[in-house]
Amino acid sequence: MLTAGLPFPLGATPSPQGINFALAAPRATRVELCLFDRSGTGEQQRIPLPTCTDGVWHGHFAGAGPGLVYGYRVHGPWAPHDGLRFNPAKLLLDPYAREIVGRYDGSDLFLGHVPGEPTRRDSRDNGAVALKGRVAAPLAARQDAKPRIAAADRVLYELHVRGQTRLHPDVPADLRGSYAGLAEPAVLDHLQRLGATTLSLMPVQHRADEERLLKMGLSNYWGYTTIGWFAPEARYWSGRPGTTPASEFRAMADAIHARGMELVIDVVYNHSAETDEFGPTLSLRGIDNTLYYHLRADDRARYENWTGCGNCLNFAEPRVVQLATDSLRHWVTELGVDGFRFDLAPVLARRAGGDFDPRAPLLAAIAQDPVLSHALLIAEPWDIGPGGYRVGEFPPGWLEWNDRYRDTQRSFWLGHGAVPGDFAHRFTASSRQFRHDGRAPTASVNFVTAHDGFTLRDLVSYEERHNLANGENNRDGSSHNLSRNGGVEGETDDPAVNALRARLQRVLLAALLLSQGTPMLLAGDEIGHTQQGNNNAYCQDNATTWLDWAHADAALQDFVTRTLALRREAAPLRSNRWWPAEPTAADPLHWLTPEGTPMTSADWERRDRSALMVLFDAPHDVAGAVAWLVLVQAGHAAVEFTLPPGPWRRRLASDDDTAPPRRLDARETLANASLWLAQRVQDDDAGATLN
The missing domain is CATH 2.60.40.10 (Immunoglobulins)
Incomplete structure (x- = not known):
């Protein structure tokens, strides 16, 4: 036959x-x-x-x-x-x-x-x-032209298809939690208005949940248990007649592109849903176990487990490289995505013996591929294997999640000991990690929160994880969160505590969105979403993780929108060129003490006063260039600043989100946890038109 x-x-x-x-x-x-x-x-x-x-x-x-x-x-x-x-x-x-x-x-x-x-x-x-x-019928040829966001303008927004739309009041009930729901105008209106340029979807490739979770009545909501690398996850398909998961996904991609936004998907090639040697036989294990997986040299009945998920795909094998590259091309050419965030990416670059190599076969194959070499490539640059922490070590052309940025910002603003020098290094895109081989500042993906960990609201509301609902006796999730609860653990009616928490959320967002590099927002942070202190909600497909639009913090959303608008306006803050260590005529960046004098070595290491100014002066040879000033105050006591020669008009004040722009005095006092952004203007009348 x-x-x-x-x-x-x-x-x-x-x-x-x-x-x-x-x-x-x-x-x-x-x-x-x-x-x-x-x-x-x-x-x-x-x-x-x-x-x-x-x-x-x-x-x-x-x-x-x-x-x-x-x-x-x-x-x-x-x-x-x-x-x-x-x-x-x-x-x-x-x-x-x-x-x-x-x-x-x-x-x-x-x-x-x-x-x-x-x-x-x-x-x-x-x-x-x-x-x-x-067997799927081929999708119709793509007609739309994909947008390509300039690297310096890119703002990532990490979201979950189901969580973003499951409780959205303006999404039809039959589309909530689906690809079609994410494509609804009300959803995309919000993201476009906010200023997100690039949607980064948590895994949407077909998954199989772990046996352990299924026995507890849970599921792997995050989706990091892939078993079908070409197939969109059917659980996010609306089931509308005349559509398939693939056609609905493609229509969603087209709708996102029509807004001028990019689409990135989180992909899991480091391991499969077949888990360890005691796990199920679903696909690769039964097709050719020794071909597809890294097996232990001392016991080939067992798997290398550099992922913590039971197994690792073996990218020292050409057929495994082919599986990954064929599926990646399928998502780009057939399903319309613009790029990928690679989960536990060092696994993809491990040789047969397990050594990390930035020239490993898969990375080399992607670099020369006529389709994939033009895609947006983002690495999660760590796994749990030997030598698995590789931040800054991926090749040119790759962006990388920068967890050192996250930890420094949390430590600096929430009182855990970071000094001004730490803040400045991360604020200017972590040159020690990323300034090599021609890489640009935008290689650093800056974030304060991500799907893995506390939400922003929980970061300033909880000092301990509260993960009992996950069924692991609160042992799962990180215990090192660098968080601060303001004196009360969890939700409270105390107005002073809530005012402090709101203030801390704003200053963390302002620092993130005005830093050099590629900023990434976690979905829901802009509306004050809480997971009730669960910092590892991977198995919570319920109101814990679904964004609560009915109780959205409109003021915080407006603050994020205004801050991103200022990022677009203030070109020096999102420069894709590395700033020099010392100011030049072309790059007049000045680091100043609150007294207005240049920072010294001792100032950078001060632990008693976390305050400084960043002056982006106007280059002499650039017509129409505007000077910008960032005032940073994370210390415990109020600090008086002597401003550089002005006049200056304050455009943003994280400590008072309702304050209108105003002319600044020669000396200004900033309270704890404050970040101001000011613009030099020609006169007060010109400044009065700014908002």
């Missing part, structure tokens, strides 16, 4: 003549294509793939078309001590499937081994409940 077909492309590829099936499984002895009814529960045919070419099993099914539901049974030896885990009783998902049918339920029927006996192959058939692929 199947003819030989072709060993490329991998996956199930429809054409007017039929469907070509190709699966890379070089150590398999036999591969069977299994066809199911539309529901995916009834197996109708089992057909051997007739040909194996260079380790790729393939065959052509004449006359077949999109909609066909299928999986594979892969035969070979069962020898876990040698890393071989073939078990044809377990139906396997094609890793190249564009659409996935079914959902992993955590039952032991998915285990390749006998429950409790990991050396024995389990003979129970799981075909009726296994994950399967559905």
Whole structure:
């Protein structure tokens, strides 16, 4: 019934003549294509793939078309001590499937081994409940032109598709929590008005939740348990007639592009949802375990676990590099994304022995790829393996999450010991980490909060994590948060405490959004979202993580909007050139004490007074250039500042978000936790028009 077909492309590829099936499984002895009814529960045919070419099993099914539901049974030896885990009783998902049918339920029927006996192959058939692929019709050719935001203008906004829209009052009820809901005008209006340029979606590739969570009635809400790298997660599909998860995702991407915004997705290639040696056999483990995973050299029945999730994909293998690059191109060319944030990215650059190498095969393949080399590439530059902390070590062209920026800002503003020199280094894009090999300041992705940790409101409301709902006895999540609760743990009616918390949120946001580099906002921080102190809400698909639009802090939202507008106006603050250590005519950046004198070595290290001024003077050779002044005061007592020659008009005051712009005096006093931004004007009348 199947003819030989072709060993490329991998996956199930429809054409007017039929469907070509190709699966890379070089150590398999036999591969069977299994066809199911539309529901995916009834197996109708089992057909051997007739040909194996260079380790790729393939065959052509004449006359077949999109909609066909299928999986594979892969035969070979069962020898876990040698890393071989073939078990044809377990139906396997094609890793190249564009659409996935079914959902992993955590039952032991998915285990390749006998429950409790990991050396024995389990003979129970799981075909009726296994994950399967559905052959997808090609999407229509893309028509829209993708926007490309200038690096210095980019503002990232990290969000969760479901959490962003699940409680949004202006999203139709049947679209809440879906790709279509995120594309709704009311949702995009808010983001565009705010000033976000680049939406960074938490994982949207198809996932399988961990058995442990499923047994507790929970799910991996964040989505870092990928099992289908080509398929959009069906849980975020509205199910509207005439659409598929892929078509709805693409329509969402088009709607985002129509607003002039970019779309980035968080991708998980460092590990799969098959977890450790006691986990389920869903796809790669049963297709060719020794090909796809890093196995322990001392015991090949076990997996290297540099991710903390049980396994690591082996990017020393060309076929694994191909799986990643083929799927990345699919998301760019077919589904419309503009870039990727790579979870635990050092795993992707580890050689066969585990050493990190910025010239590793996957990174080299991306760098030369005609599609991927133009995508926005963002690394989470750490994993838990040996030498896994690699901030600043990714190649030119990559941006990196900068957790040192996060920790310094928290420490500086919340009273945990950072000195002015620490603040200044991070405020100007962390040159010690990123100024090499021609990299620009925008390589540093600056953030104060992200999905992993406290929200901004919780950062200033809790000093301890409150994660009991996660079912791990409050042991999960970081215990090192550099937070401050203002004297009361959690929610309070005390007006003084709440005023302090509001003030701290504003100053942290102001520092973030006016720093050099690429700022990243966590969704909901601009409206005061709380997770009630849960700093690891990865398994909370409920009101804990869904943004509470009904109680949005309108004043804080307005403050963020105004601050981002000032960032766009104040070009020196978002310069994509490194500022020199000493001021020059072309780059007249001055670091000043509150007294108006140049900062000295002793001033940078002062722990008794965290106050300084940053003067971005107007270059002499740039017509129309405007000088800007940032006043920073994080100390415990009020500090008087002697301003540089003016006149100056204050444009932003984090300590008083309702104060209108005003002319500054030659001396001004700033209270604790204050950041002001001022602009030099020609006269008071000119300044009066500014807002």
